[in-house]
Amino acid sequence: MILDETHDCRDAFAEELVRLARADDRIVAVCNDSVGSSKLGSFAAEFPDRLVNVGIAEQDMVGIGAGLANAGLVPFVCGAATFLTARALEQIKADVAYSLANVKLCGMSPGLAYGALGPTHHSTEDLSWLRAIADLPVIVPADPAQTRAAIRWAAETDGPVFLRIGRFPVPDVSPPGGPAFTYGRAVRLREGVDATIVATGTMVSRAMQAAALLEERGVQARVVNVSTVAPLDREEIMAAARQTGAVVTAEEAVPTGGLGAAVAEVVLETRPVPMRLLGTRAFAPTGETGFLLEYFGLTADGIARTALEVLGLDHS
């Protein structure tokens, strides 16, 4: 993991989508006046007829996505995650998931990415809302390699998908050589026996850093990257609880209903162990994204301190 080189996953998303669209003329992009913020400029330049910009109208956008899928196309419906999921939640439920429409919902710039623009623009509830919808896979890539692989999987798979495409710069975390993304499978990035940090998206690299800090304190922390938040890799979570005895979750979202709740459900039902759920527990105050992550303890140090706390060790 090279921590000093970071990436905006939207770039990997945009490049991969263009590459896929060259090979498959069924692929279309749909957006809500978000050509720039969804990084669809190169797609628009190469496939002007295959970009459906509906304007600022998210319910229309998702319904149109379902209609395009009905007509035999493969729509990637892109918008800022908060507007896509909150504004069009019923369309996502009824037109996409319940109708089993082959729509790829792409929530751009999720979590706290919009920083000082404030809580109206933060997408911190999306994981909770979407995880409650049946038959809708919720995918959160952690780095560019996962982003590319997840988009390829989505394009090849018939059915609804939600992809959370990060904007906040992240380092590469995927181990070289192996598949960057396997649907439904969590990836164990670091072995450990004392506790497990289960992280998703932007939190994965910070979880790895936290494990390094914990090692200095003599604690061997396992790190698990959950890129398929729904359906969750239950086996990997059960193994974490059984083999390490303590679990900390970290997500750039409210933990009530998102990754934290998902992991807690499995742990509670199978092997109850002490847990802590890290996330955004309130509307954020004013500040840029990095500051807000610190504010909520979503840092290497914050994760490490939480792990020590759950283990009953002094974290002062």
Added chain:
Amino acid sequence: MTLTPTAHELLLPDHDAIAGWRRLRERLARADRDAAATALATLSGEIRRTVISTITAAGLGHAGGDLSVTDILTTLYGAVLRVDPADPGWPDRDRFVLSKGHCSVALYTTLATCGFFSADRLSTFAAPLSPLNGHPSRRAVPGVETSTGPLGHGLPVGVGIAVGLRLRGSAARTVVVLGDGELQEGSNWEAAMTAGHRGLASLTAVIDRNGLQQGARTSDTNDLEPLADKWRAFGWEAVEVDGHDHLALLDAVTAPHGSGRPRCVIARTVKGRGVSFMEDRVEWHHKVPDAEQARTALEELR
């Protein structure tokens, strides 16, 4: 991908019904206007009677709206839509979306009449594990293009279908039937704006304008008028017709397009049409007839 297991029976095409429906289509294509009107009226009568029987037996349904939309459905499936009940996924089929999904019994009865599935399955409506839910599901019912029920969903999907068919170079058309009350949902106007902007001439919206919504008259709740002007302002052609006159509906839906614009047909209808004690009465939005009322209704519909 792991999906919700299918708990309902699989609905299969009814080939005898398909043959009967094809004969009707051919007869209508050759018939003079009087004969066509008579044939469509006969079909509507049969569907209305089945609607009443089905809702009464199930103890659930939206009789008023079913009866107001019936003539629209029979006109579309009897004489307009190019669909194949034996091959519901045919890529170049015309697409039909019932946005007012609560009128599922009228739709199910119409689909069964065409042979998408056997009419004897209508008796399972709303029963445990029946594919025929209170609102139509794309998962369970062949011929249903998208699941509807929450209002204001059908037109955006119809717009997406029309955009997609045009991109694919298909000449198929898309027809969406909406209730008038659901036009209070803003999503319809997002979609209307998009369709007007894009000049989707292959898209037709038919408004079942019965003037009543669940709780009161639309005019007393959140008035829609001047309705045709609204559609024209959004870049559509708009015509108003008697929604119980099959030939007027047929002419409105099939008139040649000169404008390159999507078309809105405002079909003036009567909620509960054909049953004296239901007509234009708000309580029959979702009231279920008792046995005596059902008997009376069926007699009046003969």
